Amino acid sequence: MRKTTSPYVLQKKSKIHNNGIFAKKDIPKGARIIEYVGEKVTKAESDKRADRDLDNHSENSDNGAVYIFELNKRYDIDGNVPYNTAKYINHSCDPNCEVDIIKGHIWIIALRDIKKGEELSYNYNYDFEDYQDHPCRCGTSRCIGYIVDEDHWPKVRRSLAQKKAAKKSKKKKTKK
Ligand SMILES: [Zn+2]
Numbered sequence: 001m002r003k004t005t006s007p008y009v010l011q012k013k014s015k016i017h018n019n020g021i022f023a024k025k026d027i028p029k030g031a032r033i034i035e036y037v038g039e040k041v042t043k044a045e046s047d048k049r050a051d052r053d054l055d056n057h058s059e060n061s062d063n064g065a066v067y068i069f070e071l072n073k074r075y076d077i078d079g080n081v082p083y084n085t086a087k088y089i090n091h092s093c094d095p096n097c098e099v100d101i102i103k104g105h106i107w108i109i110a111l112r113d114i115k116k117g118e119e120l121s122y123n124y125n126y127d128f129e130d131y132q133d134h135p136c137r138c139g140t141s142r143c144i145g146y147i148v149d150e151d152h153w154p155k156v157r158r159s160l161a162q163k164k165a166a167k168k169s170k171k172k173k174t175k176k
Helices: 043-059 150-175
Strands: 009-013 019-023 032-036 039-042 068-070 075-078 097-102 105-110
Touching: 032 097, 039 043, 043 068, 043 075
Parallel strands: none
Antiparallel strands: 009 019, 032 105, 039 075, 068 075, 097 105
16 A cells, blocks of 8 residues: 655654654644554454554564554554554654544644644553653653653652652661
8 A cells, every 4th residue: 555645744754753754834723634544453453453562662662652543432543554654753742733533534633833844743642551661752841751641641740759759768768
């Protein structure tokens, strides 16, 4: 299958992580930028693949994130296919895009006006569980340090504060 294209995007090296997708021209807020395509798989099959992708991720942190998107109650889309250009869009804690399902198609949508040359990003919305396995390098001022759904940010902040406090009290004890 041919690689998906869009008049809005080009692919090049990113400061965040490996390859990224950049705005080829100004993109207006609300625009459907590019479709996120892949293999349509059943829930059972996608669970299997997600486990496999996560295993690969911990073995080689430069390779393999989870590319599975929920399409509806019965099917998911596995975007880890060579023709899916949208899979190169990086995560950001302060993204300029979001993902939306419109009539059975997964679209990358502009959250705001995007200037030519900006890198495109969306929040990968990972679960809270094992969030520490997915450090974030988005570099934005809002960065929470991990790739995790913004709904979980308060929990992440509490968890990080507890860890910090635990470290401090340990240090004090060893001084004595
Ligand atoms: Zn970040």
